[in-house]
Amino acid sequence: MEENKADNSLDDSNSLESTGTSSPDENSVGSAGGDKKAEHKKKRFGGGIKGLASHLNIYLLLFILILVLAAFVVFIGLQRSKKELAQPTITTTPLTQEALDQINNTDTTVGDPKQTLSIESNAIFSGGVLVKGSLDVAGAIKVGGALNLPGITVSGASSFDQINANGLAVSGDSGLQGSLNVQKNLTVAGSAQFGGPVSVPQLSVQSLVLTGDLAITRHIDAGGGTPGLSNGTALGGGGTASISGSDTAGTLTINTGSAPGVGCFATINFVQRFNGVPHVVITPVGSAAANINYYINRTTSSFSICTTNPAPGGANFSFDYIAID
Numbered sequence: 001m002e003e004n005k006a007d008n009s010l011d012d013s014n015s016l017e018s019t020g021t022s023s024p025d026e027n028s029v030g031s032a033g034g035d036k037k038a039e040h041k042k043k044r045f046g047g048g049i050k051g052l053a054s055h056l057n058i059y060l061l062l063f064i065l066i067l068v069l070a071a072f073v074v075f076i077g078l079q080r081s082k083k084e085l086a087q088p089t090i091t092t093t094p095l096t097q098e099a100l101d102q103i104n105n106t107d108t109t110v111g112d113p114k115q116t117l118s119i120e121s122n123a124i125f126s127g128g129v130l131v132k133g134s135l136d137v138a139g140a141i142k143v144g145g146a147l148n149l150p151g152i153t154v155s156g157a158s159s160f161d162q163i164n165a166n167g168l169a170v171s172g173d174s175g176l177q178g179s180l181n182v183q184k185n186l187t188v189a190g191s192a193q194f195g196g197p198v199s200v201p202q203l204s205v206q207s208l209v210l211t212g213d214l215a216i217t218r219h220i221d222a223g224g225g226t227p228g229l230s231n232g233t234a235l236g237g238g239g240t241a242s243i244s245g246s247d248t249a250g251t252l253t254i255n256t257g258s259a260p261g262v263g264c265f266a267t268i269n270f271v272q273r274f275n276g277v278p279h280v281v282i283t284p285v286g287s288a289a290a291n292i293n294y295y296i297n298r299t300t301s302s303f304s305i306c307t308t309n310p311a312p313g314g315a316n317f318s319f320d321y322i323a324i325d
Contacts, residue, residue, distance in 0.1 A: 222248035228269035234307055236260030245321075247271050251285075252319045256311050264297070264306035268321070274300045278323040286317035294319070 224246035231241050239257035244250055247270045254265050280296055280303045293308040305319050 222246050224248065225271040226250075227271055230267040230269065232264035232266050232304065232306070234261055234263040234265045234311065236311075236313055241266040243268060247274075247323060249322045250320075252305060252321065254311075254317055254319070256313055256315050258313050260311045260313055262308055262310055264304040265311075265319075267302055267304040269302045270300075270323070274323075274325045276300065276325055278303075278325050281322045283320045284317065285320060288312055288315035289317035289319070292317075 222245070226245065227243060227247055227250065229241060229243045229252075231239075235241060235254065236257035236259050239260065240255045242253045243266075244253075250268075252266055252268065277298055277300055280298050282294065282296060282305060284290070284292065284294060288311070291309075292311050295306055295308065297304040297306065303321075303323065305321075311317075
C-alpha cells in the first residue's frame with residue numbers, strides 16, 4: 001500500500017509538471033495568434049479613418065472653419081466693446097453736517113483737483129460763484145438775468161430768441177431767414193448780391209455800372225456844384241451872362257448889350273473834369289434866340305456857346321445844356 005501511494009505521488013507530480021510546462025510548439029502558435037489579432041485591429045483603425053475622410057467633403061470642412069473664425073471675430077469684437085463701454089466708477093464720500101457747517105462759516109478748500117465733489121441735492125448760492133477751470137454742463141442752462149461773456153464759442157447749432165451785441169464778428173457764412181434791420185451804417189468790404197428789389201431813400205455811389213435797362217419813374221436831378229463862367233465878346237457892350245445848374249445839366253442866361261458881335265457868348269468851366277470829351281447838347285430858349293446860328297466848342301474841362309451871326313441888341317434869351325461823358 002505504501003509503495004502504491006509513492007507511485008501515485010510521483011505520477012501526480014509529473015502530471016503537475018506537465019500541465020505547468022508548455023511545449024515550444026504551443027508557445028509559437030499562441031504568439032502568432034496574438035500578432036495577427038493586433039495587426040487586424042490596426043488595419044481596422046486605419047481603414048476607419050480613411051473611410052471617414054473619404055466620406056467627408058472638403059467644402060464642408062472649409063465652411064465649418066469659416067464659421068469658427070467668424071464666431072471668434074464676433075467674440076473678440078464683443079469683448080472690446082464691453083471694455084470701451086465700461087464706465088469708470090467714481091467713489092463718493094458723503095459730507096457730514098460738521099463739514100457743511102465748516103464750509104458755511106469759513107473759506108474752506110474741499111478735496112484736491114484729483115477728487116470729484118458730487119452734490120445730489122439742489123444747491124442755491126446767495127453770493128457769486130467763481131469757476132477757475134472749465135465749466136461742463138450736461139443739461140440746459142437757464143439764466144434769469146443778464147449774461148456778460150467776454151467771448152463765446154458755439155460748436156453746434158444754437159437757438160436764440162433775441163441777441164444784443166455791441167460787436168459781432170462772423171468768420172463763416174451766415175444765413176438769415178427773416179428780415180435784417182440795421183439802425184446805423186452798413187459797410188460791405190466785398191461785393192453784394194440781391195435777389196429781389198432794393199428800396200433806399202437815398203443812394204450814394206462812386207460809380208454805377210448797369211448791365212440792363214434803367215427805368216426811372218421820377219425826375220432826374222443832377223446834383224453837384226455850379227460851374228464857373230467866363231463872358232465872351234458876343235454879348236456886346238454892357239451885356240451879361242449867368243449860369244445855374246451843375247456840370248451835367250444847367251441853364252445859361254444871356255442879356256445882350258449894345259452892338260453884339262459874332263463869337264462866343266460865354267464859356268462854362270466844369271467843377272469836375274470829365275474823363276473824356278463830354279457829349280454836350282444845348283437848346284435855345286426864347287424867341288430872341290430863334291435866328292441865332294449857334295454852335296459849341298467843348299473840351300474835358302469846359303465848353304463854349306458861340307454864334308456865327310450877331311444876336312439882337314438888348315435882348316434876353318437862354319440856352320439849356322446837358323453834358324454826358
